[in-house]
Amino acid sequence: MAAEHVARDADIAPVAALIADPTRAAILTALLGGRALAAGELARLAGVSAATASAHLSRLLDGGLVDVVRQGRHRYYRLAGHEVAEVLEVLARVGTRPPVRSLRQSRQARLLEEARTCYDHLAGRAGVGLLDQLRAGGHLDGEEVTPAGERLLARLGVDVTAARRARRRFAPECLDWTERRAHLGGALGAAVTGALLDLGWYVRGPVPRAVTLTDEGRGGLAALFSGKELTSHTPVT
């Protein structure tokens, strides 16, 4: 008896197989932010050679999980649609279930949930909170920096004009997978995060993507957002 088989559902195995490889999973997770990333960046993020990443991207491509857009000598890849993102999120919800084994891992997990870099900008509770504060304070309106925002960012040492000229999107929202809310991405997000690290307000720790708020940073951010300016002129927009 040949395996006579009953009613076909959509076969889920091939799709799952595409996600099953750790490197491809890393690539897809990196793309979860919604931004399109170049092949080289993805290779670096996933920790494999360009050749390997290229092979993976090729498979993801004709598996229909990612799209590609050619731009000059770069190829920017992004998730093929929101359904793909959904799959990844639902999968992540099941995958985290065997939660944490060692105390050490749980400490690291908490660190990452609190504050980490998402490629080159700040994510986690800290990242989401930062975006909230910028919006609430009227420093950021949609994707645009307000005059008040310009002043605030200048005090951080952020070169907003340079960020505006960058070839990537200026200030897109980047969806945070632990908080399920947006944090600040793009050129501006990277610039702000760079400034925060330069000022020593956040420092990188031993855990790969984790960053931690220093006492100096806590004070600095409080002063920055407190309305009370350290300097004289208070913006009265």
Added chain:
Amino acid sequence: MAAEHVARDADIAPVAALIADPTRAAILTALLGGRALAAGELARLAGVSAATASAHLSRLLDGGLVDVVRQGRHRYYRLAGHEVAEVLEVLARVGTRPPVRSLRQSRQARLLEEARTCYDHLAGRAGVGLLDQLRAGGHLDGEEVTPAGERLLARLGVDVTAARRARRRFAPECLDWTERRAHLGGALGAAVTGALLDLGWYVRGPVPRAVTLTDEGRGGLAALFSGKELTSHTPVT
């Protein structure tokens, strides 16, 4: 303590790898009906030897995707929870549905499109229609059951309060991958579907996840939704 990988993102790859094998995917899909099936039965359904199926089930087990309950010399496996069912459904939505080949398969496919169980609640045209009618009749408002809805469900024998206490979401929409519209899921969806089966209004058929509407069910549902209360002993609200 070599290769102690540092706190990763929710690692979706291992879970995906469990689903990625065609045999395991077949097993999981078979379990999507919500019933617990014996290991031997699953082996036959998947078209592999008992030894092979056993190995797969073992991996699914400590991957946390299935539960097992021993009963005599049988071991009945079932999906570990509705989250797992969700993953499979979402995955199916992305997967390419291969075209139907044989007449027999097409008949079965039509059955499944008409009415089937989605893990433990009703899906297909019947499921979508049911949700529509509940909404249209003012029995369900968003995720909440209205007073009118309480009365209607009571007549079906559904214990709404029990469903409310369940640890899963009460009445979430579950996207139907054949209809591409929502049907009723969650604790309430399961309870209603259970009631419909208990009443004999729907019966399970030979095709794994398919259910069919009985004449009695047709009449019952018509009466239920017609505003006109059912025959004799029906206390008028």
Added chain:
DNA sequence: GCCATGCTTCGACGGGGCCCGAAACGTCCG
């Protein structure tokens, strides 16, 4: 007790997929 039945473990076999370095291809820039 003893055998039948359901399921799991063991050992061995075969295939597919992941990885990289090197080289080819394309594009941008001086």
Added chain:
DNA sequence: CGGACGTTTCGGGCCCCGTCGAAGCATGGC
């Protein structure tokens, strides 16, 4: 036009994983 850079293709090495038959444990019936 030539050199630098990003990306893909090619070739080869390696390991993991799915598969089965046969033997080992359980359980239930008689």
